[in-house]
Amino acid sequence: MAQYVIHGKKTCWCGLVWIRAMEVRLREARIIKKDLSGLIMQGGYNAGGVAASAGIHDKGGAFDFSEKLATPAFIKIARELGAAAWIRLESDDRPAPGKKPWDTHVHVILDGCPHAADGGKSQVLSYRAGKNGLTYDAADREWRPQVFRTWSQACAVYAGRRMVVTHPKGAPRRVSPNGKLTGSRVKKGAAVLVIAEKGKAFQIGSGRWVRKSKVRPIA
Ligand SMILES: [Zn+2]
Numbered sequence: 001m002a003q004y005v006i007h008g009k010k011t012c013w014c015g016l017v018w019i020r021a022m023e024v025r026l027r028e029a030r031i032i033k034k035d036l037s038g039l040i041m042q043g044g045y046n047a048g049g050v051a052a053s054a055g056i057h058d059k060g061g062a063f064d065f066s067e068k069l070a071t072p073a074f075i076k077i078a079r080e081l082g083a084a085a086w087i088r089l090e091s092d093d094r095p096a097p098g099k100k101p102w103d104t105h106v107h108v109i110l111d112g113c114p115h116a117a118d119g120g121k122s123q124v125l126s127y128r129a130g131k132n133g134l135t136y137d138a139a140d141r142e143w144r145p146q147v148f149r150t151w152s153q154a155c156a157v158y159a160g161r162r163m164v165v166t167h168p169k170g171a172p173r174r175v176s177p178n179g180k181l182t183g184s185r186v187k188k189g190a191a192v193l194v195i196a197e198k199g200k201a202f203q204i205g206s207g208r209w210v211r212k213s214k215v216r217p218i219a
């Protein structure tokens with residue numbers, strides 16, 4: 001599975017595009033000024049990195065965000081963009097005896113990400129069922145959308161400026177886990193989501209700018 005790096009954290013293709021879509025929405029809501037660098041505490045493909053994560057961050061589609069973003073406004077935007085997202089308070093943790101609880105953070109699993117760990121996919125089901133995604137399965141206490149969408153469906157609706165690269169010549173290249181371009185291109189004809197801002201395609205990861213002539217709006 002190809003891995004990508006965004007703001008120094010590993011993720012899958014879904015995570016890469018979703019973070020850029022989030023940044024567009026968070027800027028509009030004046031929750032961030034520029035981007036999410038320094039605010040992502042954990043991405044994916046981080047097996048053994050954080051014991052309290054119980055394997056959920058071993059694969060793609062998972063993010064933990066800083067306590068600074070643990071607000072209802074952030075959760076609403078993340079959920080509108082198709083993520084199972086919860087504020088995880090210290091008091092939500094049930095650590096083993098003698099262990100410290102986690103620090104307050106936002107935990108996110110992208111709905112519809114095929115690269116997520118099994119535990120993460122179960123959390124999405126828990127989210128859709130109105131629960132908190134933790135082993136003790138408490139009720140969800142956050143804002144909930146009326147219609148649940150996968151992250152890619154949601155990006156189309158809420159970003160409102162979704163574009164699909166139909167002939168991704170000059171489309172972003174894959175980035176290896178160390179952040180270097182591997183040179184392998186996205187498969188020709190692949191439906192690549194590009195969230196444009198103010199009519200301009202933006203740079204994805206360490207890849208290139210996607211040329212405007214190569215994308216078409218589908219909204
Ligand atoms: Zn997490």
Ligand SMILES: [Zn+2]
Pocket residue numbers: 012013014015060061113114115116
């Ligand atoms: Zn994914």
